[in-house]
Structure formats: C-alpha cells, structure tokens
Amino acid sequence: MALLVLIPVGTVASSFLVPADDVWRHLAETTLPGLLANTFWLALGVAGGTVSLGVGLAWLTAVCEFPGRRFFSWALLLPLAIPAYVTAFVALGLLDYTGPVQTALRAWLGTDPGWFPDVRSRGGVITVMVLAFYPYVYLLARNAFLTQGRRSLEAAQSLGLTPRQGFLRVALPMARPWIAGGTMLALMETLSDFGTVAVFNYDTFTTAIYKAWFGMFSLTAASQLATLLVVIVLATMLVEQRFRSRMRYAEARQGQHMRRIALSGGHAWLAAALASATLFLSFLLPVTQLAIWAGGVFSQDFDRRYLEFFGHSLLLSLLATLLVCGFALLVTYAARRHGDALTRVAVRVATIGYALPGAVLAVGVFIPVAWLDNRLADLAAAFLDSGSGLLLQGTLLAVLAAYTTRFLAVGHSPIDSAMQRITGSIDEAARGLGLSGWAMLRRVHLPMLRGGIFTAAALVFVDVMKEMPITLMTRPFGWDTLAVRIFEMTSEGAWEQAALPAVALVLAGLLPIMLLVRQTERH
C-alpha cells in the first residue's frame, strides 16, 4: 500500500540516474551556502514559533478558563483556511515601504523614519509562516490536552506541583507525539513552500529547486535537489521518533468532566489578549484586506462560473479527504499490527510527499500516470484498431492519486497520534472477545479514533482546497477550482483580483473547520 505512494517520490528520486553536475557545481560555488543558512534559520524559527504559539494557545483553550475561551478555541483554527502566500502578500502590502502604514508614517513625520523594521527580511518571513502554520500544532496539541484527562494533572497537583510545573512536567511530555506531529507538518509545509518565500524574495532551498527547473531548464537537477530535501526531512523524523520510541501513551478514561484552571484577573486578560492578537494578525487582518480588494473587483469579475469553481473545489477536497483518511487509517493500522522497524520506516517514507515542493511532486505523479496511460492507449490501439487517446487523464484519478501522495502525512499525523493512545491491553481484551483484523479495527479502534480522524479530515480538506501546483497539472480539462483561479490572477501579478477567489476559498474552508471544532468540543 505504501508502495503506491512511493511511486511518485521514487520517480522524483530516480532523477539521480541522470547526472546534472553542472547545475550542482554552479549552485555550490555561488548561492548554495547562503540558501542552506536561510533555510536552516527559517525552519528553526518556524518550528520554535509554531510550537510556542501553538502549544501555548492549545493549553490556554483546552485546560484554562479565560474570557472568550469558547470562541477562541475554534476561531484560532481559522487561519488554516488562508493560503500562506496570501497572508504573505497581504502582510507585505500593508507593512512594506509603499504600504499604507509606512506611507502614513512618512506623511506624519514629514521624512523617512529609518527605524521601521524591514518587513522583507528573515524575521518577516518567519512571522508570516508562524502565523500561517501554528494551527497545525495548535490543533494537535489541543487534541492531546483534551484527551489527557484531568486525573493526571490532579495527581501532579497532589504531588505538590504547581499548575505550571504540572504543564511542563506532566501534560507537555504526555502530549509529545501530538506536538511533534503538528510541528513536523508545519516544518514540511515550510520546507516545501515556494509561494510565501517568493513574495518576500527570501531565497531558500526550494528557491534553488525552482531556479534549476525554470531558470536553467534542468528538471533533473531540480528533482535531485528535491530528493535531498526529502532525505533531510526523513532523517529528522526518524531521529525524533527514535527519541520517543521507548515511550508509551495511554488514553485517560473518557467521560470525566474537565474542571478547568480558572486564570486570575490579570492572567486571564493576558491570555485573552494573546489569543486576540494572534487571531487578528493571522486571520482578521488578511481577510479584511482580501474582502476590501474582492469588493473592488466583485462586480466585474464575479459570475456564474464561481459556483462551478466552488463546487469543484469542494468535491475534490471531499473525495481527497475520504481517500487520504482511509489510506492513513490503513497505514497506521498496518504499522500497529506489524510493529517492526521496517514497517515504521516504510510508513515514514510514505508520508514524506508533504515535504516535496508541490510542483515537483506533481511531476512525480504525472510521469507514472502518463506512462500507465500510454501503455493503456497502446493496448487499446492494438485491440480496437483506433487510438483512444489518454484515458486516465480525463478522470479525477490522477489528481486524487497526487493529493493522496502529498497529503498522507497530514492525515497520518493525527490518526497515528490517536492510535498511540489505544493501549495494547485493549487489543488483547478485544482478542479475548474473539475480535480480530477488520472487526477489531471497526468495532474497537474506529470509535476510539474518532477525534483523530476528524482532525485529520479537517486538515486534509482545507489543505487540498488550498493546493495549487498539483491541481494545475493533473486536473482534467475544464476542472478549474478556486485555487486555479487564484493562479490565473496572480501569475500576471493581478493580486487584487485574486482576492475574490481567495475569499471564496476561505469561506469554503470555514465549514469543515467549524464541524471539526464541534466534534472535538464534545470531549
């Protein structure tokens, strides 16, 4: 099963069969050292930022009580619906030299203030990415805190730990697989990102990949660079996994009513302020700007076709979500039944597609599909005596296969974390009752995995909706989606017109997020 996912990654990796020394030598001599440093600091900054912000907010909304907690607990997920490059463009539009903030400042001071920080900088990119990607960590960590149960914290308190110590020494270590999973998602998203860094003109490893491909016409070198990126991510994952390989996680008994830690006056308002600031910067501000732009072009651009784009986006996301979650469940279950090292590594490799830049992965999917298609066409020609053309590409098969490859990691992380909560003794008990195989998965595991599956579904749904390069390359004729529409506008620099499909995209993404929150809230 994992093999199916491996084909595209393997296709990309097979680029090493053809030498591209020239490009490598050039990169090594010129930009590569700088790119690696840039990428390293970006990854470190985004990881640090998403963990601090994501875990902090998750703790506050899951365990503590402060004004507006109920609202923030779901609202803080909203930034997921906005593609990171859109947030980046809006942030630059507002805060760069020509933006309204600096322009007003110059008008007010009568001169150019030298102290305004340069937004097109490392700090700027990191900030935007943290604001865009923290919900991955937030969602998973919150899930962990909610299911940890109150008992363990009470036990900690009865042992004389303060709530703060309880958080650091009990809750945090117990939530580790979730936090690691969320951070890994944020990190892979960061490493494979091209749109956001392009808006900032901040050169990373991905920049080199695209430059080799588009600038120097060497898809081979681009694929080789991308493979290297994947190997680095894989190594990081395995190291992280090794660190916690001895740990076992068990679910607290359900049904206990959580008694929240009521934050005192000052602290409560501080918590509310932090949540408000995050929500404002990561969601309200960009969406307001988008809405203003969209309003400006609405009358000339909006037509009936938007209904079609909307429908295509929803349908593709829905189908992909079902596929990815189904696959993720199977892969997780397989890893549980055969817990050997080989399976574990295979599962890791199967989820690595997320770290590949989307456009490169799209080619990796496309080549085998086209190959298969050509064989089918040959076959058809031999039997029917007439060319049937390419069949698979007229279907959604290619695009769905590509989505599955890319987003398996997103589906896998929450489901895998939830699976770790199910202790071995439960399996034994089930076996004692005569359940095994499918029946065990269906009757014992699935009900316990509900939360994890819903989390996975929402994440995948929203991610697929935002996806651009794969959709562009593998969509059947006429299957334009909202993301395709955004591409059409932005590729000729018409960012304000792109606001209309972007707003529609955000709206379409809200629904699954709301549903998800209602599900997790039931705990």
Place this chain on the structure above:
Amino acid sequence: MTTFRLTRVLIAILCCTSLLAATSARAEQVVVYSARIEQLIKPMFDAFTRETGIEVKFVTDKEGALLARLKAEGRNTPADMLITSDAGNLWEAAREGLLRPVESEVLESNIPAHLRDPGKQWFGLSVRARTLVYNTQKVKPDELSTYEALADPRWKGRLCLRTSKKVYNQSLVAVMIDELGEAKTEQIVKGWVANLATDPLSDDTRALEFVAAGKCDVTVVNTYYYGRLMEKTPSLPLAIFWPNQAGSGVHVNISGAGITRHAHAAPAAIRLLEFLSSEQAQNLFADVNMEYPANPRVASAPAVAAWGGFKQNPINLVRAGELQTEAVKLMDRAGYR
C-alpha cells in the same frame, strides 16, 4: 461501513467522468496547453470558434509543468498547441523535441523574423517590451540612456529591480551577454546590484510602486505593468523612458505559440495559430493585457500608443533561450537575487 460505501461512490464518479471524457472527444477541436492565463486567451479562442466552428479546449499551468507534461505524455498527448508567455520556454520546448516545424506563408508574413524561431517551430504573438520607468519628480529624462548605464555609480541607492528569478530579467541579461560578452555583462549586473536602493522585489508592480513612493528613482519593468498601474492611479509621478534607442533598441520578449510534435489536429491547430497572428485577432491578443501586437501591420491600443514609438531590439529571441542558463548563472555570480 460508511467508508466502503463512500469508496463505491468514489469509483462510480471516476467511471462517469472517464466515460464523459471519452465521449466528448469527438467533435472537431484543438487542444491547447497554455501558460498564458485564461483571461488573456479565451476571448481569441471564442472568436476563432465563432469564425470556424472549431472548438478550442485548453488547460493553463506554468511553463515548466506544461513542458514536463508534454514530455511525459509523448505521442499520446492530447495537446495540439503550446502557448507560453516568454520565448525561453518555447526555445526549450523546441530543443526537447516537443514542437514541430510549421510551413506557413501567413505566419511568415504576419510575424517579423526576430520574433519567430528560424527553425519555424514557434512564433511570437504579442510583444512584451522591458523598459525603464522613472520618478518624474526626481529624474530628468536626459539623465537616462541605456540599461547598461544604470550600473553607473551616479545611480547608487537609486535603482529598484525585480528579482532575477523572473524570466524577463533572465532574457534581458541573456541578450546583453550576446551583445556585450559575458565579462562585460557581469560587470554591469554587478553595478546594478551595487546601485540597488532595496533588495530585489518580487514583481514589477511592486518595483513601480517603490519608484512612485520615492524609495528609488528608476526601475526596469514590462510596459503593461506600468499601463495597469497608471490606469488605476493616473496621478503617480511615473513615466516611461525607452532605453538603448541609439544602440540596439528596447529589449522585447514575446508571448508565443508552437504546434506540438504529436498534435492530432495539426491542420486545425495551424489554422488557429494563423488566426491568432492575423490582423483580426492581433489587437485582441495584445490589447487585453496592454501588450504590443507582434504583427507590425496592426496598431497598438490608443492607451499603449500614447507611450510613444520605440525601436525594438531586432536580435532573434532564440538567443534569449540559448543563453538563459548562462544568464541565470551570471546573475547568481553577481549576487543579483
């Protein structure tokens, strides 16, 4: 089990779409892979269908992806025509053997020689001129002369440039390498980098806004970005300067097209290509994006013509493709991000 029921629904949907795809592929039609976006091609396709009854089916994507796609699909590709928004990628498509030569007197008479492939595999359809735009409050036009002169230390801290990752800058530098040689060009690009007022910007519009806001005094952009911005905010203190008029002329790129090697509907596709080069379609093709028509018998839109006439660099755009990799490397060496 809901999952399994849904899987069945999924399979049913897939089967239906494949059937639909199979049955709909019968009427006479041309299939186009286009890196020129929908808004900039659809009006012409519609006009073509009205005139000939031939349907045009198209899919848009970036050039790199379209080329990879054509290559992977091989002789079963559904595509008859490839449209790009630069010459470099057409050159690359021809080099990879993805296009076929087209013998057409119509095309040869409609499109000037420097805007088409000498091997007849691709043809320019609209001209994108890369020119200088300056801040009228800070620069007098007689201070400006050429692209190369922007490397002069007198422009220190006064120049804004778009990133070197954009193909338009890569083509510009490629053509400079052809004219001036590599060493001289590298020196000039280094001079540009030394004169930058701020890090290279992500797009032309932003570069224009920086000039208008006074962060820098002059920049190099494609004219239609200037046109679009001025249409929205006519009061901006910006004006076009046509560089290198005493020398080789303004650097131009093209948006163009070629017929794929394995086209199934080649005659219809060639008809479409000829139609796009004709007087009838050229205005539409160029004017939707304030570009210049490639066909010299067609006048540009009044708003565009108002920027004045200029001498185009007559170098064949094949050179831009051939030297693009060199140009990218040179800009890396010069520290032009």
